[in-house]
Each structure stands twice: as structure tokens, then as C-alpha cells.
Amino acid sequence: MTKEKLLAMPADDYMNAEQLAFFTELLQTMKVEIHERIEQSRVTIESLDTPADPADAASVEEERQWLVNTIDRDQRLLPQLEMALGRIADESFGWCDDSGEPIGLKRLLISPTTKYCIEAQERQEQIDKHQRQA
Template identity: 45%
Template sequence: MTSKLAATPESPAAVISEKDLLAMPEEDYMNPAQLAFFRALLLRLKSELQANADATGVNLKATVPEADPNDRASQEEEHALELRVRDRERKLHQKIDEAIRRIDRGEYGWCEETGEPIGLSRLIARPTATLSLEAQERREQRQKMQGG
């Protein structure tokens, strides 16, 4: 019997807790309450990334160039590091958008390689995961063997 809690992917106000999510039986995998939980998690992560990007823009605009060449070089290095971090976050933002689209298509939570469940614990740790842990490990082993 599938548990249909009040939450749906469209009503994140009724999102369950992580503890409740993990307590659900295996046969309830990716039910509406779980999908609502992950949608809310992904949207929260996306919001945090946007806030970081906005802060970076403000920081870069507010920076006064240093007169001392060494200080200026340090400042430029800090800016370059911050921009690299934001670039990684931009890529994560794209993965989050794709994960939300998988929720919308009913594909979220299932391994794209095997069709097996990715697992709630793995998705909590990495909500953009598209592979089960076993499939990810196999992929990494293949890449290692191919020198990539």
C-alpha cells in the first residue's frame, strides 16, 4: 500500500522531514511526498547558489583596487578564486535545473544506467545524482582504466 501524504510535488508547504522520508517503506520509493521533499531541497540549494552569485557580484563591484602591487596581486587572486567557485556553482545550478525537470518527468530518483532506485540516502547527500552508487563506482572504475 503506497502512502500518500498531504504533500505533492506542487505543494512544498507540506514537505516531510528527512527523518520521515527515511522512515518510509521501500515500496513507497519516489512517492509524491518524497518528490516534494527533493523538489524543496533542490529549490533551496538553487536559492543558496543564487544568493552566492549575487554576493559575488556585489563584492567584485565594491572592491577598491589596492595601490600596493603585492596587495593588488593578492586581491586579483582572491577574485579569480571566487570566480572559479562561482563557475562550479553555475554548473551545479544547471544540474539542479535538470534534476527538477526529472522530477517533472517522473524520472527522478532512478538510475539512468540501470533503472534501479538511486536511494534516498544518496539523494539526500547528492540530490542531483543520476546514478546509483554501484553504477557510479562502475563508471569511475571504467574512467580510471581508460586513463580519464
């Protein structure tokens, strides 16, 4: 199924078997791509040599740090993908954890690991903001 076909489906078909299969495939593909990206980043880090020139060494260290940050970000995303696949398995995927309302196909295409509709996400961010300021 394509994104266009998914978005063209009637609202009554929200989170039907076809849509769940689409998101399962999307999440599985994302997992594979992330694992590959992590491995490639690790190989690249291992291949980086520290040059004698301090300016070149700083540049290599900056690249190394960027790759480490990329690996860290990707490793934090993997459990979120697993949780989203778990929500598909227990049939709660696509439904807001806070309100129980549909999250929406467009939002799920942009962020397939999200657990909240836009309104609930905004409330959550406001709560987080207030807690950080306190």
C-alpha cells in the same frame, strides 16, 4: 517533511508523492541559494579595489579568483538542478539512469542531482579514468 521522516519511510514508499515533493522543494531551495550566492559574489568582485601595495594586490587578486571559481562552480550546478527537477517531472528521479535501480534516499540527500546509484557511478568513474589514461 523532515529528512528524518523521509528516511523513516518504508522502502515500499520509495519516490512516492511526498518524497518527490520533498526533493522538489530541496532542489528549488538550492537554486535560490545558488542564485543569491552568485549575485553576492559578483557584488563582492565589483567592490574589490586593487591596492597600490603589490602584496595587498596579490591578496585581492587571489580573492577575486576564488570568487570567480565559486561563480563558475555554481553556474555549472544550475543546469544539473534543472535536470533533476525535470527528472522529478517525468518521474525518473531517484532511479539510476544506468541500471534502473533505486539510487537511495541517503545518496539523494547528499547529492540530489545524481543520476546514478553508487555501483553505476563507480563504473562510470572507472570508464572515465581509463579514457583519460588512454
